[in-house]
Amino acid sequence: MSERTERVGPPSRGGRKRDHSRDAVILEATLDVLAESGFDGMTIDMVAVRAGAARATVYRRWPTKIDLVLDAVKRLAPGPAELERLPDTGSLRGDLVASMQPDTSEESERRVRVVAGLQSIAERNEDIAAVLTGGGTEPWIEANRILIRRAVDRGEYGPVDVDALAQVLPLMCTCRVAVQRLPITPEYAIGLIDAVLLPAMRSTSKEKFG
Amino acid sequence: MSERTERVGPPSRGGRKRDHSRDAVILEATLDVLAESGFDGMTIDMVAVRAGAARATVYRRWPTKIDLVLDAVKRLAPGPAELERLPDTGSLRGDLVASMQPDTSEESERRVRVVAGLQSIAERNEDIAAVLTGGGTEPWIEANRILIRRAVDRGEYGPVDVDALAQVLPLMCTCRVAVQRLPITPEYAIGLIDAVLLPAMRSTSKEKFG
């Protein structure tokens, strides 16, 4: 977490406790607004209203807009435990379809929209850029890397370019939402798997053509 | 073109002519600033300074910031003639490599950055969204569609899912620049062609796996 406005100096004698359960509400509201309006279009007031709080309450916990957004985006990054719980159905296709299931939900569409809405500020803010790579496409690509490597190891496919193939689904889906402004339906996701990724896996790319 | 501030009423008797050769300079400056700072980060003053003009000169030709950006983005859309001049080397790989050549240039990286920088405003402005689909990834996808269809027609490959495969290179390259913030090197482009697209072409996706 980025530095809050915690009281450090005087060991206070009492007073109303800060209701920390509202942190999550405010951060969720921040992500909602970010997904809808982007960083520049988002105002602290929008966040406060959506969270049912006062602007002062937000500023009491995060000193600047940037700090608020940083903490909010950190919620997007999957924990290491997330990568441990990858599906294991026995076939690559089964694993991919299972792992894409949450990606066709609204929850994950918001994630992509947040990433898209932070591009402009990421250009000028090192911290935002850093937290974006961690919470954006990279974990998703890493998950695909694991699934593909596992399929190759168990002999389901021959040797392939794991790094290149692991990027196909995450990058294409991200671009579809962020740039083409189209939803990731289960049909589209499965279509990509069956028409692009799995066919590419089947033909090992040893021979080149001139 | 969107409506300018052209004089229409009084048949004027004379006066200094508007130097229309500077339109292009201003619009190019607009694209440069858009690519660097996005729509919200761009100010009319940045554009004017980069174009070596005064703000008043810009406002004399385009009434609002939106109008200026609309005209600028229209310059990104390739004319119909562009799609007629697609490479024809005899092999799909040759065509793809040749057609990707300009995409690895700075010129084309700017195009993608402009598209990325306009996402936030496109969410709220119908006109921007419309002109973006025309000048963004769609023409690029269409070009790939033509190349792939041609290769199938000449018997170089069996039947494939043309629409899905035509999106692979444009979407992945766009996302790499706009989201991952990495350059499109010739190595990366050719790597995609050899490790993803052509392998996927080779194995026709008739059989499915459960």
Next chain:
DNA sequence: CAATTACGATATCCACGAGTATCGGATCAG
């Protein structure tokens, strides 16, 4: 030359949003 318009530069108006300050009411510790 005179009238007219474009141009560069600059001043100005205006709206908006980040961040601060204040206030009344609520909630805790002692």
Next chain:
DNA sequence: CTGATCCGATACTCGTGGATATCGTAATTG
């Protein structure tokens, strides 16, 4: 109860940027 702190609400400051207006100068027509 008392003092300290949180909360919601509101007013406020202040910088920025879109848009307009003005002015002196340059170019063009008659």
